[in-house]
Amino acid sequence: MARDTTKRREALRDTLTDLAEAHVRADGLASLRARTLAREAGCAVGAIYNVFDDMTGLILAVNGRTFGRLGKHVSDAVAKVADAPPTERLVVMAIAYLEFASANPNLWRALFDVEMSTDRDVPEWYMQELGRLFAIIAQPLAELHPDPEPGEIDLMTRALFSSVHGIVLLGLENRISAVPRERMEGMIEFLLKRVTQTDA
Amino acid sequence: MARDTTKRREALRDTLTDLAEAHVRADGLASLRARTLAREAGCAVGAIYNVFDDMTGLILAVNGRTFGRLGKHVSDAVAKVADAPPTERLVVMAIAYLEFASANPNLWRALFDVEMSTDRDVPEWYMQELGRLFAIIAQPLAELHPDPEPGEIDLMTRALFSSVHGIVLLGLENRISAVPRERMEGMIEFLLKRVTQTDA
DNA sequence: TCTCCGTCTGAACGTTGTTCAATCCACTAA
DNA sequence: TTAGTGGATTGAACAACGTTCAGACGGAGA
Numbered sequence: 001m002a003r004d005t006t007k008r009r010e011a012l013r014d015t016l017t018d019l020a021e022a023h024v025r026a027d028g029l030a031s032l033r034a035r036t037l038a039r040e041a042g043c044a045v046g047a048i049y050n051v052f053d054d055m056t057g058l059i060l061a062v063n064g065r066t067f068g069r070l071g072k073h074v075s076d077a078v079a080k081v082a083d084a085p086p087t088e089r090l091v092v093m094a095i096a097y098l099e100f101a102s103a104n105p106n107l108w109r110a111l112f113d114v115e116m117s118t119d120r121d122v123p124e125w126y127m128q129e130l131g132r133l134f135a136i137i138a139q140p141l142a143e144l145h146p147d148p149e150p151g152e153i154d155l156m157t158r159a160l161f162s163s164v165h166g167i168v169l170l171g172l173e174n175r176i177s178a179v180p181r182e183r184m185e186g187m188i189e190f191l192l193k194r195v196t197q198t199d200a
Numbered sequence: 201m202a203r204d205t206t207k208r209r210e211a212l213r214d215t216l217t218d219l220a221e222a223h224v225r226a227d228g229l230a231s232l233r234a235r236t237l238a239r240e241a242g243c244a245v246g247a248i249y250n251v252f253d254d255m256t257g258l259i260l261a262v263n264g265r266t267f268g269r270l271g272k273h274v275s276d277a278v279a280k281v282a283d284a285p286p287t288e289r290l291v292v293m294a295i296a297y298l299e300f301a302s303a304n305p306n307l308w309r310a311l312f313d314v315e316m317s318t319d320r321d322v323p324e325w326y327m328q329e330l331g332r333l334f335a336i337i338a339q340p341l342a343e344l345h346p347d348p349e350p351g352e353i354d355l356m357t358r359a360l361f362s363s364v365h366g367i368v369l370l371g372l373e374n375r376i377s378a379v380p381r382e383r384m385e386g387m388i389e390f391l392l393k394r395v396t397q398t399d400a
Numbered sequence: 401t402c403t404c405c406g407t408c409t410g411a412a413c414g415t416t417g418t419t420c421a422a423t424c425c426a427c428t429a430a
Numbered sequence: 431t432t433a434g435t436g437g438a439t440t441g442a443a444c445a446a447c448g449t450t451c452a453g454a455c456g457g458a459g460a
Binding site for chain 1 (some may be wrong): 230308315353355356358359361362363364365366367368369370379383386387391395397
Binding site for chain 3 (some may be wrong): 005008038043044045047050110
């Protein structure tokens, strides 16, 4: 009984997450409607709240999947050039990040548009996943700086990620300025090569 | 008569903008309520719509002011070191940007959190103001690259602004990681010096 | 078959932004 | 002075939102 209930709930959880993901992908975060989801899932509105704390909880479930795919996309890309020089690997990762964001703009934006302010605790898997991503970035940097000061690698990791993130963010946002893709790649490559070059 | 009406409307416009600005500054964009503003302004809810198209219109009015102050803050900062080397001027501007964002986090965030998607047209002054800011950045870059390829300066301008913006954004956001201010300044300075150094 | 208890339901609640019929008011013409 | 007029202002009403909870429901044990 208890088991049966649990299973049904998990099934509903998955169904709702699927549906929500489809909506976010197609029309963005703001298009999520509790009633629409319930209708599509064939359940009551209240059922959503048996399975998620909140609409925010549902969004976090979607973001969890997106985060996983993003991480995999970047990992896979860098795995293909595992024996390339560190800087090139960083460029490959950054371009992979751009690719993912560009291919899934709404899902990607949703990662950063959830309001974390009211939520007391950022989910632990969120930080874990972010940590994993940062670790991937940190590795080539560590190779470039074999004898770093304490915290230096971590700081450079954040700085580089933030920079690339900023470029992708503003590049994809302003469809009015519409920076072409190859230009964005050029910007990223230029930036990373400059920043990571070791002093003679 | 017509004049009188116009004056009253302008006065209401200003009052509402003042109130909205105070709310955004204190509690963020999401805390704006049409009814609250009307009560505080001593007018009817409907009156807001005599003066603004939309709540979004009101937010844009607030953002207009913020944009102006941001521009002035950056301009003033760079004016004080007008005869410093280009790279140093870029650093000063970026730090000024960080200062402003850090001192007015909610107003600053509001600049980017307005949904431009449904709005057909981004207001022209928005693009103007952005253009002005970009022009300030472009000047030191032009000095560094006296013989640029077409569009190169513009692209570097965007890249640098986006990067600094990304660093400020993620640095201020994650109060969990809480990158200290001096560290952020260090990151920005490091980045800009590396990126802008001319090849030997 | 009859309880009983946990599960699920969906009408109802409180808040949103936005609208528009009704009211008001300043001014003119008789 | 008063009746008429037309634009400006009002605020109750509307539609849509996320969220809740009293009650309907249904399977397991006596």
